[in-house]
Amino acid sequence: MIKYGFIGTGNMAQAMIKGLLAKGVSAKSIAVYSPRSAAKLTEKWGVISLSAQRLIDDSDLIVLAFLPNQLENVTANLDFKNKLVVSVLAGITLEQLIAATHTTQIVRTLPNVNVAINQGVTAFSNTALTATNNTIFKVFSDYLGSNFNLAETQFAIFSAVAGSGPAYVFKYIDALAQAGIANGLETELATDIATQTVLGSAQTLALSTHSAKELQNAVASPGGSTRAGLDDFDTQNFDDVIVHAIKATVEHKHL
């Protein structure tokens, strides 16, 4: 049984723990440490609350899930014993992780919130791992969703598309629902209809051999109402709006 340890138990750690539990990972094989809220997770899920060093000693895979600017502070007095360390710290490079943890077995990841329902999209980049650690990481990451091995230089664009992406999809769903409401649909109904339409369309695309552009054209017959809508999207420069928003996301400097 692989043993997992989480240092930091905020939104992302909880999303990942939820995903692991949903796949049948035993709560007893998950240890958590954080200064204030770890005990609450023990009550909520039955996971084990340990000191940070005990957690490292007892785990096969240790997730760093505190805030990026806490890296030096949190790791200063810990001995990682060359264990497998998986970081979710946005913007923290493998080089910085090696310097802080003194381990050679590190995976830098960037997961998105959908790991909580095992549908996450995660970028990862790693040091040379032992075969055992490679397998441990693969088992862990497969539980949580789809995983993409990317160069660290591509993490910023990945973060904009996949990390911030869920917020942009929620925004689109909300706009679609609001348009339905403005034209007479009841609020809850409009939201359900918009949500299921996006969910089903994403699944159709994922299962299809056609591109998103080809599927647009398949739905829109020439001279039909969908074509009129798509033409209006083009007139309003919808694609440029998305490109512009992604650029703003990538170029945003953390305060």
Ligand SMILES: NC(=O)c1ccc[n+]([C@@H]2O[C@H](COP(=O)([O-])OP(=O)(O)OC[C@H]3O[C@@H](n4cnc5c(N)ncnc54)[C@H](OP(=O)(O)O)[C@@H]3O)[C@@H](O)[C@H]2O)c1
């Ligand atoms: N949220 C996302 O969608 C997302 C996506 C990708 C990557 N990330 C990354 O995930 C990390 C965590 O983000 P988050 O949204 O989960 O933040 P968060 O909800 O603010 O959680 C931060 C956690 O860090 C813990 N912490 C504070 N001081 C600590 C210390 N000295 N030692 C150990 N733990 C400590 C806090 O513990 P207490 O609760 O006990 O105070 C809290 O559990 C960040 O590095 C972020 O870049 C987040």
